[in-house]
Amino acid sequence: MTAWMVLAFAAAMAAREPAALSVGTATAAPGRRVFGAIEVPAGVDAATRIDVAVIRGTKPGPVLALVSGAHGTEYASIVAVSKLVSAIDPAALSGTVVLVPLVNVASFEQKVPHVNPVDGKSMNRFYPGRMEGTQTERASFLLTREVVEKCDHLIDLHGGDLDEDLRPYSYWTKTGNAAQDAVSREMVLAFGLDHVIVSTDRPKDPQASRYLENTATTRGKPSITVEAGHAGTVEPDDVAALVDGCLSVMRYLKMLPGAPTRVEHPVWIDSVKTVASGETGLFYPTVRRGTYVAEGMTVGYVTDFVGRRIFEARAPASGVVLYVCAVPSMKKGDTVANVGTIAASPP
Ligand SMILES: [Zn+2]
Structure with a gap:
């Protein structure tokens, strides 16, 4: 050469x-x-x-x-x-x-x-x-x-x-x-x-x-x-x-050989609605992660520290519970749950 x-x-x-x-x-x-x-x-x-x-x-x-x-x-x-x-x-x-x-x-x-x-x-x-x-x-x-x-x-x-x-x-x-x-x-x-x-x-x-x-x-x-x-x-x-x-x-991305495992029809979520606590106290969830809820349904409640029920957390929209608070600690204004609303058609 x-x-x-x-x-x-x-x-x-x-x-x-x-x-x-x-x-x-x-x-x-x-x-x-x-x-x-x-x-x-x-x-x-x-x-x-x-x-x-x-x-x-x-x-x-x-x-x-x-x-x-x-x-x-x-x-x-x-x-x-x-x-x-x-x-x-x-x-x-x-x-x-x-x-x-x-x-x-x-x-x-x-x-x-x-x-x-x-x-x-x-x-x-x-x-x-x-x-x-x-x-x-x-x-x-x-x-x-x-x-x-x-x-x-x-x-x-x-x-x-x-x-x-x-x-x-x-x-x-x-x-x-x-x-x-x-x-x-x-x-x-x-x-x-x-x-x-x-x-x-x-x-x-x-x-x-x-x-x-x-x-x-x-x-x-x-x-x-x-x-x-x-x-x-x-x-x-x-x-x-x-x-x-x-x-x-x-x-x-063709970085590894083989075909991807593709989800063909996911649930598309077009908005996320947050429900916050109106009171400070002990939180008790009444739904699980992934539960589908209707608007207005109770997703959990808060009691004061001597056990009196002081706040009812309701689903702000119909949809899927993306997450719900996992512990009893609840402060006024903190997130109780996020509810995702389902898109009418794929984006
Ligand atoms: Zn993170």
Whole structure:
């Protein structure tokens, strides 16, 4: 071969092979599974460290990010992404998978639901983040830069928190961009959860994207959010639904061989109605997660601490109980249940 031919060959190979992908301190060569971290430096409050794994296939393909643990006590989702790290074989993979099983380390360590106890903020409400802000905002900024901007697709995995008795469902964000929405719709069907909430009210501004999935969506990357798990449990069915769902989406994206397992006719939910408690006291649910209710039906009640019934929680609409409070702690204004209303026709 002449020198020119060698150069041309090298250029052709470079075009075929994706560039080395680094996420935080992890840099993956083809056919490798590597580990590292996104180091969030100290600022107005403490530093934190978010572990990452990057699995790079031997063949080119898309970059898929799988992120969980923004709420550090939604254990089923954290366990699912952690298990996926070893379940994905780089030798069988086309493209790259970036896995971030636990975003909110302090929540996990201290068993604090909903927020990052370091700054009291939800770690799925402050995207795209800023380095001048508190720990949640700095972590969000670095996750945007290191994960969102480097991926083509993202799945944000959640589950019912410690106090939420939740039935599994996915969110599909309808942006109005037909090409992007067609891909994310196929992702949600391939994921396979049989109830899908259609979100049309997410912020459109990439600089005020708020949610992780919406940060990817507003940057033109077809992405979804999924939830399975309830009340701190790690039930095999919930973990399996999340693990199998991610693998099925990877088949749809041609990252793994085989056909996706597609849910053909999910229940499409066109709005989510919240019922809040009018009183503080002991909460008693009278429905379960997934129960179908008619508007006005009692979904639970609250007594004062000496047992007198002081509040009746009624379904604000007819539909499916997406989640109901799983614990007796009830404060005036807090959520008793979310009821999803069923869309008249598929979106
Ligand atoms: Zn969550």
